[in-house]
Amino acid sequence: MSLELEDVDHVTVLGAGSMGHGITEVVALGGYDVTMRDIEEEIVEDGYQDIEWSLEKLSEKGRIDQDPEAVLGRISTAVDLESAVADTDLVIEAAPEKLDLKRDIYADLEEFAPDHTVFASNTSSLPITQIAEATDRPEQVVGTHYFNPPVKMDLVEVIYGEGTSDETAELAYEFVEDIDKTPIYVRKDVRGFVVNTVLGPFGDEAAWMASEGVATVEAIDAAMVHQRGYPMGPFELSDMTGIDIGYDVAKEAGREVAPIVEEKVENEHLGRKTGKGYYDYEDGDGTTYEPGDGEGVDTLRIEARIVNRAAYLIREDVATPDAIDTGMRLGTGFPEGPCRRADKIGLDTIVEKLRDLHEEYSAERYEPDPWLVEKVEAGETGEDAGSGFYDYGGEDGTRDYTTIDHELHDNGLLEIELDRPSRMNALNDDLMEETVHLLDSVDVDEVRAVTFEGNGDRAFSAGADITGFSGVAPHEVEVTEFFETVNDFPRPTLAKIDGFCLGGGHELAMACDLRVATEDSEFGFPEINLGLIPGGGGTQRAIRMLPEARAKELVFRGNRISAERAHKWGLINCAVDSEEFEEICQEFVDDLVNGPPIALRKAKQVMNRGADENMAAGLEMESQAFGLLLTTDDMEEGAMAFMGDREPEFEGK
């Protein structure tokens, strides 16, 4: 019988170094009893102290609502391996990245751990299959690649070895979700798994471009950061991770290394750790690129190769487009997933670029992946064609969304979740466009109410995505449609706010009809600090919703106010304890989905429109709506139910 998540009571983490103690901390934060074991008492003590320090910091910053002492109470430490795993259900091994060492550990584990115990290896580069071979239970061995630092990074790659059973991989996946991290499946044990496979060309192609002299290091970094929105340039990133690391990986994989990389490694200019790399950190100030330096750089060269790797993973059934995009956004901070980006660029453009490069350099790395070629030949070239890596509303009207999650329940509740937790659910063009598409395409008759919430407990939304601001021309900014589509949706809407509700996020909440927030949520319009004003209806809704001085205080000062204050001011319906949040929201939802749909629609319409009219015009609207409602079956039902002393059942007729 395979292990189920509910049977996992005790976890053992092997290793107390930076990964080991970080994983121990997130497992304990997830509510599990966990033993952290390393080979020496001193290492274990250091790891434990690091956890203590980290929990204290998280608590001070309000990032956790658990008592650090309670979390520490779930952690025990050990040096003796046998007793550390004698009664454990899940072992997460985070030993140094040496295959022989790991295999020795697994041979011991095989002897000491109970038969039902699942072994999860935290590795970023070693083959899970070979690690598993050291045990007699390869079906119970899985890879779980946590990113550094585990407390901050949301992503975990869940990797199948050749022998891993579906049950084991599913258990690992559910466990990762249960400790509040985001898992993605890596269904085959390929070198680099998903994230490093796709990230490889980011640095590699940049290095070829610099080596060939088609662009400078500074120009490439500037272009990738300031034009394409990556959090760091490829050279800046290599300097941070160590130029030798990328070099070793490429050599091990038998890949040709760009001359500029060879030269840096030969001269031992390996990046920050040696004081010099592509930039000078010893005598200079580190990176030296300016926003305008990237003019004219062929960024498509780099992105085409990234997309080519994503296509390879899909063709080989290693990962889905969604898993790849999630992995790259959460694991490396890519501004959007490469599959989604490729669909916007056009797969035909990508293939053409690769073919041109292949013709020019005859190098294997430019050969377009057969999956991409097939897609292009089938006319599935991306968003404009209706299908590419994702589906954009083919003939059956369905469409994949990448920045929102939604579910339409049988009771008519449409739940929409803003799904960009690593960016505090900031509103980017995709998120706004997808929300508008969903609200425009959903069958309104099937919907009785809509809720909006943010993924995670840090933010409802921290506003418009600031990373997309630079270089945007005024005529390209079109946010009104998003907020007005929400405002005008003909069903009641509720914003469920847990965390930061700022800028455009605040404007989204204000465009909803009702707002319920947790007590530790914070509200504000920080736009003024960016030299802006709210641009999604914030100034206008605030001045209508609040007394003038309060509205102007929010907009002019850009300061944040607590949920309690927001409630006092009348910005939100209530501020509730986190423990009661879901229950109270449910009470609101129950009233909305069970209420009379036509009356609720009319009430929303006359109140929204009437607010901008004079009293006489408002009263006229109200009286017309009232007259119409008197003719509905719902009104008959309401009256009958009242007289029969029962709950009405409204059908929207």
Ligand SMILES: C/C=C/C(=O)SCCNC(=O)CCNC(=O)[C@H](O)C(C)(C)COP(=O)(O)OP(=O)(O)OC[C@H]1O[C@@H](n2cnc3c(N)ncnc32)[C@H](O)[C@@H]1OP(=O)(O)O
């Ligand atoms: C028409 C509408 C216009 C607008 O809405 S303009 C935007 C108005 N909003 C803001 O100015 C808020 C910006 N964000 C913040 O001030 C802070 O964040 C918070 C106070 C919300 C939280 O601060 P902390 O707890 O220190 O977290 P963190 O490290 O700053 O954020 C975590 C990650 O989220 C990214 N992020 C946060 N807000 C945005 C945003 N609005 N656009 C794009 N990214 C955002 C960060 O950069 C970072 O990312 P990484 O972990 O990669 O460093």
